[in-house]
Amino acid sequence: MRIIATFALTAAAMLSGTAALAQTPGPVDADTRAWWALTSELSGDDMDGRDTGSPGYDRAAALVARxxxxxxxxPAGTAGGWFQDIALDDLRLDEAQSHFAFGTTTLAFNRDILLSPGADTPPHLSAAATFRGYCAADDIADVAGKLVVCYGRPAPKRLASFDRAKALRSAGALGMLTIAAPGLASEPIRWPFAYSRSVTIAGTATPATTPFLSGIINPDALPRLLPDAAQVLATGAAGGDLPHADLGPVVADLTITHTVTHSANVLGLLPGTDPALAAEIIVVGAHLDGYGHGEPVNGDGLYNGALDDAAYVALLERLAAARAGHGFARPVLFAVFTGEEKGLLGSTWFVEHPTLPLASVEAMINLDQIRPLYPLKLMTVHGLSDSNLADPVRQIATASGFAVQEDPEPERNLLRRSDNWPFMRAGIPGLSFVLATYDQPSLMRYYDWYERRYHHPADDLTTPIDWQAAADFNAFFYSITEAAANSVANHPWKNTEMRKLD
Structure with missing residues (x-):
């Protein structure tokens, strides 16, 4: 069932509903208990949130390798080891040593404004600021030397392929701040953000030519900058015409640290048993990285990342332990990726620098975005129609008592937001899964997760889990992996147009 955007839960309803979401008794079956114990180990406070390039991530990666x-x-990493090391450029705003103000109005980093540090971020900015609506071509003819504020999503369709940042650079603007307009009903934009930071694979960032500031503004801060902010937000949400307005002077002093860090994928191979299928590898993957320490929420500054995605690295560990070295017909690569939260860095690096022949990879089964918060009755499967894995997916789901569906919310772009996507861009069929909502209680739990826990410190072991749903999904994952690794047929693309998407 599609989540209906017009089905809105009020703040009062959300708060009253959370009382009913208290943690239920723990799992009763041995496999789910073992899975949750591994999840607890990987998402415990001693792992420090497993931030990409951090000692906490390294401790977690070493534990997974063991x-x-x-x-x-x-071991299937570099040089016969467990790890595939990646050098990273890490640019981070030092919030305590930085300042940003429109006139006399100071904006708090990560709460009122989020900056995206880059090689072109100026350490000091003193200029006039101007609001230019959607920043279409006819809005920005005279913005040279100014900091430009643009309304964010949703924007009129005429701007669908218009690169506003590129156009503003060409027009001589000093930067672009986007008003983070309210997001989709099923995935609201959440403030605060953990930190103002950019992490890229070392050496891949575009060299700076001229200074340009990039960031987003919390719409809740807009009334302090623009007198008719409420009208602007309402008109923008409706896609109506927006006025231009001068925002006065803006002054920013920014301290940005640049460090080169290293983080590693963890790669282990379960060899196959059929020599004729030795060159047909199935990849099962999940990401180990989280956000680490960041902006506190309700006094908690540690982003544990329990469901996103420690729980599903733990599920890979459970599958490996259950096999105990006994292979399927095909080889299965267990791939634990770094840097997913920073832009699919680990999976992108693996696809571009494979430790096993990429031409031998038949399919990628990805574990992320899975939230066992309510009974499993319906599951969205991204990539369902793109390979003949769709048949065993449907068969296993039907036998397990739940239904599957294509993505009902393509506007969220979930297909491209996780580690299956670099494989799919390379022409390899990929699957990923979301436990879909189907009634008001499931929708309430889903909204509660995204409102209070997603990419926040509350994604921890206190999350109310539906243990039967967790067990049902885990059993489904074991079965679909077995079906993919043991089936006679290989897994070619059905929708060849997918290869052209980027």
Whole structure:
């Protein structure tokens, strides 16, 4: 069932509903208990949120490698080891040493304004600021030397392919701040953000030519900058015509640290048993990285990342342990990626620098975006129609008592937001899964998760889990992996147009 955007829950309803979401008794079956114990270990406070390039991430990666070794997997990383190291450029705003103000109105970093540090971010900015509506071509003819504020999404369709940042650079603007307009009903924009930071694969960032400031503004801060802010937000949400307005002077002093860090994918191989299928590898993957320490929410500044995505690295560990070195017909690569939260860095690096022949990879089954918060009755499967894995997916789901569907919310772009996407861009079929909502209680739990826990410190072990749903999904994952790795047919693309998407 599609989540209906007009089905809005009020703040009062959300708060009253959370009382009913208290943690239920723990799992009763041994496999789910073991899975949650591994999840607890990976998302405990001693792992410091497993931030990309951090000692906490390295501790978690070493633990996963040990678990893979104990389960009988073979190292499949660089030079015969468990790890595939990636050098990263890490640019981070030092909020305590920085300042940003429109006139006399100071904006708080990560709460009122989020900056995206880059090689072109100026350390000091003193200029006039101007609001130019959607920043279409006819809005920005005279913005040279100014900081430009633009209304964010949703924007009129005429701007669908218009690169506003590129156009503003060409027009001589000093930067672009986007008003983070309210997002989709099923995935609201959440403030605060953990930090103002950019992480890229080392050496891949575009060299700076001229200074340009990039960031987003919390719409709740707009009334302090623009007298008719409420009308602007309402008109923008409706896609109506927006006025231009001068916002006065803006002054920014920014301290940005640049460090080169390293973080590693963890790669283990379960060899296949059929020599004729030795060159047909199935990849099962999840991301280990989280956000680490960041902007506190209700006094908690540690972003544990329990469901996103420690729980599903733990599920890979459980599958490996259950096999105990006994392979399927095809080889299965257990891939634990770094840097997913920073832009699919680990999976992108693996696809571009594979430690096993990429031409031998038949399919990628990805574990992310899975929220066992309510009974599993309906599951969205991204990539369902693009390979013949759709048939065993449907068969296993039907036998398990739930239905599957194509993506009912393509506007959220979930297909491209996780580690299956670099594989799919390379022409490899990929699957990822979301436990879909189907009634008001499930919708309430889903909204509650995105409102209070997603990419926030509350994504921790206090999350109310539906243990039967967790067990049902885990059993489904075991079965679909077995079906993919043991089936006679290979897994070619059905929709060849997918290869052209980027």
């Amino acid at each position: 678990r893979f070794a104990q389960a009988g997997l073979k």
